[in-house]
Amino acid sequence: MREMLGMVMALVLLGLRPANANIGHCEDEKCFSIHANTANFSAASRACKDQGGNLMSVRTEQTSSALSDLLENSNVTGDFWLGLEYVDARCLDSTGGLKGYKWVTGDDTTHYSNWKIADAVCFSRCVSVSKNAQTWNERSCQEILQGYLCEYDTTEYCHPLGTNASYKTPFGFTSDNLNKIPSGSRTTAQPLGTRHLCVSGAWIQGPWGCEVFGGGCEHDCETTLQGHVCICPVGFKIDMNGVTCSQNDDPCARAGCAQECFSSGATFVCACGPGFQLHADGKACEDINECTDTSACLGAHKQCVNTLGSFKCQCAPGFEDNKAGACVDVDECASGPCEHNCEDTIGSYNCSCGEGFRQPKEDMHKCERYCPTFECPADCDVNNNAQCHCPYGFIVEDDTCFDIDECDSGSCDQVCENTPGSYVCSCEEGFRLIDNGICVKDEFEGSGTSDPFDSFTPTSRPPAAKRASLSAGSLLGIMVCTVISILLLVCLVHCVRKKMHHYDVYKGHDEIYDFQQVIIDKTTYLSYPNRYLKRET
Ligand SMILES: *[C@@H]1O[C@H](CO)[C@@H](O)[C@H](O)[C@H]1NC(C)=O
Ligand SMILES: *[C@@H]1O[C@H](CO)[C@@H](O)[C@H](O)[C@H]1NC(C)=O
Ligand SMILES: *[C@@H]1O[C@H](CO)[C@@H](O)[C@H](O)[C@H]1NC(C)=O
Ligand SMILES: *[C@@H]1O[C@H](CO)[C@@H](O)[C@H](O)[C@H]1NC(C)=O
Numbered sequence: 001m002r003e004m005l006g007m008v009m010a011l012v013l014l015g016l017r018p019a020n021a022n023i024g025h026c027e028d029e030k031c032f033s034i035h036a037n038t039a040n041f042s043a044a045s046r047a048c049k050d051q052g053g054n055l056m057s058v059r060t061e062q063t064s065s066a067l068s069d070l071l072e073n074s075n076v077t078g079d080f081w082l083g084l085e086y087v088d089a090r091c092l093d094s095t096g097g098l099k100g101y102k103w104v105t106g107d108d109t110t111h112y113s114n115w116k117i118a119d120a121v122c123f124s125r126c127v128s129v130s131k132n133a134q135t136w137n138e139r140s141c142q143e144i145l146q147g148y149l150c151e152y153d154t155t156e157y158c159h160p161l162g163t164n165a166s167y168k169t170p171f172g173f174t175s176d177n178l179n180k181i182p183s184g185s186r187t188t189a190q191p192l193g194t195r196h197l198c199v200s201g202a203w204i205q206g207p208w209g210c211e212v213f214g215g216g217c218e219h220d221c222e223t224t225l226q227g228h229v230c231i232c233p234v235g236f237k238i239d240m241n242g243v244t245c246s247q248n249d250d251p252c253a254r255a256g257c258a259q260e261c262f263s264s265g266a267t268f269v270c271a272c273g274p275g276f277q278l279h280a281d282g283k284a285c286e287d288i289n290e291c292t293d294t295s296a297c298l299g300a301h302k303q304c305v306n307t308l309g310s311f312k313c314q315c316a317p318g319f320e321d322n323k324a325g326a327c328v329d330v331d332e333c334a335s336g337p338c339e340h341n342c343e344d345t346i347g348s349y350n351c352s353c354g355e356g357f358r359q360p361k362e363d364m365h366k367c368e369r370y371c372p373t374f375e376c377p378a379d380c381d382v383n384n385n386a387q388c389h390c391p392y393g394f395i396v397e398d399d400t401c402f403d404i405d406e407c408d409s410g411s412c413d414q415v416c417e418n419t420p421g422s423y424v425c426s427c428e429e430g431f432r433l434i435d436n437g438i439c440v441k442d443e444f445e446g447s448g449t450s451d452p453f454d455s456f457t458p459t460s461r462p463p464a465a466k467r468a469s470l471s472a473g474s475l476l477g478i479m480v481c482t483v484i485s486i487l488l489l490v491c492l493v494h495c496v497r498k499k500m501h502h503y504d505v506y507k508g509h510d511e512i513y514d515f516q517q518v519i520i521d522k523t524t525y526l527s528y529p530n531r532y533l534k535r536e537t
Contacts (some may be wrong), residue, residue: 023074024173025066026180031152032056032066033173036076041126041141044081044148045104051172053152055083057103059110064134067149071131078146084127085141091122101127156183158198165189186213194241206230206243218244258285275309301327301347318347339367374403374420393421412437 024033031053039047048055058064071080083104092100099121102108116135126141129149152171157180166176170184181187185198195206195216206216207228215221217230232238232245235254239246247254252261257270258279272278272285279286290296290311291304297313305312315327322328331349333342338351353359353367356376360368369379369391378388378401390401405423407416412425416437427439434440 023070024169024171024175024178025070026154026157026169026178026182027062027066029153029155030063031154031169031171031182032063032070033150033152033171034070034074034076034080034147035150035172036074036147038144038146039081039148040144041081041085044145045083047148048083048150051150051152053150053171055081055104056149056151057083057105057110058112058114059103060112064112064114067129068134070149071129071134076147077131079128079130079137079139081145081148082127082129082136083149083151084136086121086123086125086138088124091120094120101125152182154182156198156201157181158183158185158201158203161187161196161203162189186216192241193239193244195243216243256283258283273309299326301329316347338365371401371403371420376401391421413439 024031026032033051033053035044035047037047045055056067058067084098084101085104086099086101088100094100097113098108098110099113099115100108101121103110114134114136116133116137121138124141125138127136127138128145129136150171160179160181164176165187166174167178167181167185167187168174169178169182171182178185181198183198183200186195188195196203197206197208197212197216199208207221207230208215210217210221210223210228215228215230219233219236220231222229222231230238230243230245235248236245237248238244250263251266251268252263255261255263255268255270257268259273259276260271262269262271270278270283275288275290276285277288278284287306287308289306291306296311297304299313301316301319302313303316305314315321318330318332319327320330329344329346331344333344333349336342337349340354340357341352343350343352351359351365353370356369356371357367358370360366369389371391371394376391376394378390378396378399380389380399381387385399388396388399388401390396393404393406394401395404396402403418403420405418407418407423410416411423414428414431415426417424417426425433425437427433430442431439432442
């Protein structure tokens, strides 16, 4: 039984490629099928091989009439390849038999021939037939014809099962008028809908081995110790025929209730477990948010947390359970989270810094040296008094930090105000501050129309329109603007160079902070004669 199924499986696997609606016929030890798929000779030959056969050979009168039946009973038109090919490149003197042609199987034996033209052939040709002209027509093998005819060897047949059955053969065609049914064919028998497989000339009823066509099961096949059984999806049960499934009678089986279902006769009602309520659709269950009830968690510093189907009470952040059910303040300072001072508060804590320090905005736990005046004590290494640190914008001398007067080095274009550790640039009336402390004439001041630079307001006009209507005024504006830009550039270069000359450490405005927190030992410092690094002029 197992070997037989294996054989059937081999046939079946060859026939798994879906074939275009075809008609077939079986007699003696062959089945024939007609395929309405356009192909040249080699593609047609390949297609038959893929189905486990070859292009059709017509060696007897009997096969010829089978071919006629096939062509006439099927709904096809056009030319169809036969399995006859002339591969010689020389003229043979033969006009009888196959005229030097060979069947695709490689032999040239025949009891029959039906040439359209009896002449000898001198170059590569192939043979086709059509419904209207069933004589053998020689033509170029490269031609694309409407289809082809295949043949399959088969030795074992089953008898027809019932009167009206349709058989799905392993050769890619389905037929309902086969007198002999080749092994590997399947059919469904009415009225029960039992499924049958022809194995070694005998029908077996499904479910057969799950590995062959899923045992013939409609849904799924399962191999158990007892054999093969068909199984059905939830809400369905297996039918009498053992292969198909139909819906269960219990209305709950297909009710689609998310949690619970109660049925009575043909009606059902869905229900939900504790902590859930029925959704408006009558099937789904949704979580109840118990925390909307303010009395869910009573007690000081307690917090309600909703969970799926329930809720829990826990202590608010900064509080912990004292093992007696109360939430008490946590002394966060015990773990030393602050760099300097820590003060515990109810539910939280507060960091602060010692004299001369402040908390940086990015981390309130830390403390950084801070100097709110122009002169502060330096942060010196206790072991090496020559190593003192100052905040940004200060310079160290002995044990003191002195503010750097950035204004003195021309850091701003127009107005400069020195502040502890930094400086602020501003511009005179009618000017506007841009990057690097530079002031430019404020073009946006005054009424739009009278200003010659108005045409350069970025949003004033779309660029295309601007080019099209470039007036004399605009041209003048462009020129004035270009001149101002060049002047500004020259001025900038000049300022920078001047600064570099007088103030070697400065490389540009961007690097003003290079001064910050530098550890300058006294010898280096001495090369600057003046504490404020004043201009030499
Ligand atoms: C055969 O072809 C004709 C016309 O093309 C069509 O009306 C008929 O339904 C076809 N029959 C089958 C069995 O395909
Ligand atoms: C036949 O057709 C196939 C594809 O349809 C193509 O790949 C092949 O080259 C053709 N062969 C000849 C000999 O024309
Ligand atoms: C055979 O099939 C035809 C059409 O499918 C149907 O009308 C007829 O009743 C069937 N006969 C039997 C015996 O099942
Ligand atoms: C810490 O305490 C000070 C003074 O009471 C207050 O200004 C500051 O906002 C507090 N900081 C935090 C993080 O609570």
